[in-house]
Amino acid sequence: MAHRVFNFNPGPAAMPLEVLKVAQEEMLDYRGTGMSVMEISHRSAEFEDINNTCMALAREIFGLGENYKVLFMTGGASSQFALIPMNFLGDGKTAAYVDTGYWSSKAIKEAQLFGKVHTAASSKADAYAYIPKMSDIKFPGDAAYLHVTSNNTIYGTQYWQFPDAGAVPLICDMSSDIASRKLDFTKFTMIYGGAQKNLGPSGVTLVLIRDDFLAKGKAGLPTMFSYKTYAENNSLYNTPPAYSVYIMKLTFEWIKKQGGLAAVEKVNRAKQAAIYGMIDKYPEFYKGTVKADSRSWMNINMRLPNEELEKKFVSESKAAGFIGLKGHRSVGGIRVSLYNAVSLEAAIKLADFMERFKKTNG
Numbered sequence: 463m464a465h466r467v468f469n470f471n472p473g474p475a476a477m478p479l480e481v482l483k484v485a486q487e488e489m490l491d492y493r494g495t496g497m498s499v500m501e502i503s504h505r506s507a508e509f510e511d512i513n514n515t516c517m518a519l520a521r522e523i524f525g526l527g528e529n530y531k532v533l534f535m536t537g538g539a540s541s542q543f544a545l546i547p548m549n550f551l552g553d554g555k556t557a558a559y560v561d562t563g564y565w566s567s568k569a570i571k572e573a574q575l576f577g578k579v580h581t582a583a584s585s586k587a588d589a590y591a592y593i594p595k596m597s598d599i600k601f602p603g604d605a606a607y608l609h610v611t612s613n614n615t616i617y618g619t620q621y622w623q624f625p626d627a628g629a630v631p632l633i634c635d636m637s638s639d640i641a642s643r644k645l646d647f648t649k650f651t652m653i654y655g656g657a658q659k660n661l662g663p664s665g666v667t668l669v670l671i672r673d674d675f676l677a678k679g680k681a682g683l684p685t686m687f688s689y690k691t692y693a694e695n696n697s698l699y700n701t702p703p704a705y706s707v708y709i710m711k712l713t714f715e716w717i718k719k720q721g722g723l724a725a726v727e728k729v730n731r732a733k734q735a736a737i738y739g740m741i742d743k744y745p746e747f748y749k750g751t752v753k754a755d756s757r758s759w760m761n762i763n764m765r766l767p768n769e770e771l772e773k774k775f776v777s778e779s780k781a782a783g784f785i786g787l788k789g790h791r792s793v794g795g796i797r798v799s800l801y802n803a804v805s806l807e808a809a810i811k812l813a814d815f816m817e818r819f820k821k822t823n824g
């Protein structure tokens with residue numbers, strides 16, 4: 463058996479062991495081709511099947527109809543920050559953004575390159591410790607779109623409700639909580655995220671976009687910067703990130719086998735309860751940094767009484783086999799990332815470690 467650690471990395475992150483094993487089995491000879499998926503043509507019947515199956519699984523898992531296109535793009539969510547306004551922020555129009563942290567601010571900065579931006583709400587003044595109340599999110603009724611970030615990877619906050627945008631298209635950066643819970647995904651006109659947290663390896667960006675919105679995209683853009691190019695060519699206009707798409711397909715199959723997003727959510731609920739349980743039990747030692755109603759199930763941030771103890775926590779947890787717990791450099795502290803592939807066992811073992819660490823250091 464290969465040596466595997468308890469991986470709490472913030473992204474790229476843990477992958478399901480079952481997925482890695484299938485990839486391993488199929489590595490040298492993908493279904494009788496005598497080649498790995500990396501070595502076959504993206505125009506081959508084998509890859510076309512992977513591509514189409516992955517798209518169909520995405521629709522099935524997110525409960526979306528044929529009126530949504532599933533696109534596989536590259537450049538990460540960071541490229542989407544620019545592509546969205548490039549395609550959809552028309553002349554004289556305003557795009558609305560909710561500012562809930564590092565990644566939404568980056569999205570706003572890119573949008574400002576293309577047109578007017580309205581900040582619909584922001585929690586910046588409170589160190590991004592919460593998601594604004596839905597009733598505090600205000601935006602023009604004729605905005606080109608309203609953009610939200612469903613999970614704030616660095617600050618550890620997550621939306622538990624989404625704004626009713628009415629006729630304004632709602633766009634969501636779901637990079638760090640996509641496929642982690644059951645939602646009504648049809649509320650969103652467009653959803654996007656890099657695969658490297660819940661959907662597989664980096665390299666592919668999943669985009670789910672409704673047809674009527676897609677049709678409104680600007681004409682005259684460079685071919686590779688237009689969403690229409692991907693939609694009209696089944697995401698095969700140029701050489702796609704084929705291996706990443708293949709692993710994403712295996713990851714969707716893994717989700718489906720468990721019983722879909724409801725089953726995934728159940729496990730994620732138990733995982734976060736184990737870790738927040740420690741924060742609630744020892745609030746003077748494991749100090750949560752966000753408001754209770756905005757707690758993320760994917761990224762749990764905390765501060766210890768001092769930086770020395772935080773360093774000790776990181777090094778001792780590492781020695782005990784728990785990897786990736788150091789907080790983001792911009793906020794410090796400890797961050798526990800609990801993406802889908804992190805097992806309940808890993809979360810419970812970490813909670814036990816936290817209990818022991820508190821007892822010897824508290």
Ligand SMILES: Cc1ncc(COP(=O)(O)O)c(C=O)c1O
Nearest residue numbers: 538539540565613615637638656
């Ligand atoms: C919420 C969120 N949006 C955007 C990004 C940027 O993604 P990428 O590195 O794929 O460009 C990240 C990366 O961690 C993220 O967590």
